[in-house]
Amino acid sequence: MKQQNELLPDKAFEVRQTADGSQTLYSDRVQEHYHSTFGALQESRHIFIQAGLLEAHRRKTSGLQAAGNNQTAATALTTEATQATRTTQVAGKTKSAEATQVAGTARSSNLPLKVFELGLGTGLNALLTMLEAGNLQLNLSYDCIEAYPLSPDLVQALNFPALFSEQDQKKAAAVLDFIHATEWNVRHTDPASHTRFTKFRGDFTSFEPTERYDLVYWDAFSPEKQAEMWTEELFASMYEHMETGGILVSYCAKGEIRRRLQRAGFGVERLQGPPGKREIIRAVKL
Template sequence: MITGDGSKTIHMPDLNEQYHSKHGALQEALHVFIETGLEYFVEVSLSQKRDFKKEPLHILEYGFGTGLNAMLTAQHKSNTFMEYTALEAFPIAAEEVEAIDYGKLLEDQELFAQLHNASWNKKTQISDSFFIEKIQTTFEKLDYDQKFDLIFFDAFGPRTQPELWTQPIFDAAFKSLKNGGVLTTYCAAGQVRRNMQSAGFTVERLPGPPGKREMLRASKEF
């Protein structure tokens, strides 16, 4: 389906749910994950004089989906070395990849193809400064210890899949983050915020993308 900003998303009639906001898939991804997540974290880290060539930025995405967040991250001109891990239980079909066509939208067909053609469960080098590892697994099986700097939490919404927004899910996310790490999500539901806080996060309510009043950014304090 075509969203409000002209970019496409996938609609699932059985869940009455979309992969991205119907108000604008591209605008949502840029606002929630790039501006409020990646750019915020890089700015804070540079103020602390972190050298990303010596210590790459480790990003975890909950829900690779259409690959939009990964593509925007790989395209970002932050001069930052990144290792990107994406969890996805149900990869989209080849015909859906072709139909969504973010390569045309973002003017880099080669990058879009590289991200979707990258082997599952294996680290793949996309460019000199960007590596991706797509892992086909459910969120419940996440088991990392202080590996990641930044989490893009882009699961289907709690209305349709509440089990993905529970405290145990956020307990594992909290454990997987380094001290000072950040999690961003489009969701601003009160119970989700309380589950994050119970897991140990400090949570901010921030202005949301077009069509949404608020979003959440959660931090793991030093």
């Protein structure tokens, strides 16, 4: 297994086409792709947007309704991800997702939805999130960390704006440029979308968040390649920096990873994965 200090800044990359026509990077050093070879765009949309952002938005919206009506019952809008077959497992206890949802709901309407991404990488998750937040008219705060930033040439070679319809390409290019061109470790606000955005440059294993997040994208390289990013201690530390009812989504649904999340305090759901991946996980801060 690769140790943290062996993950030096990656120099050797290949741009590779995935099955849905979108491109990803293959890191020779880590010997892993940045996204699923079955479809980078498809994977990112399915896990981080549908199971993550839309669900977090649903919870927030439901909470507002509940708070506004002085009721505790949350109204469920259905998303593709929540329709998927799922199992909720909690170490030593069982709690329904709806009950958890209600617990974390009393938020005021103009508070931002606070997202944290582990591993900004190509910026695909950030790009899709900012565009979707714009469509939903969400007040978004997006923080992320990256230890090994990619060169602008590599980002450009991936040609993500071409994935969008002609009328959206200009916007996608501008958002992607905002994501990659902004200075590290400084809070920025995009004047067009009012998105708050901070890129932390550093090693996540020694990162101390100052926010409490509603939504976490756990998008490290796999446990086989980067075991140190999937420890119970890191999950427990992230748990402390999340809102009650907040969710963490990841492509890795391995049993041992689910058990570590449960021991860290999360309720863990298995959801149907994107093509090529049987299951993904969504963990909820109870």
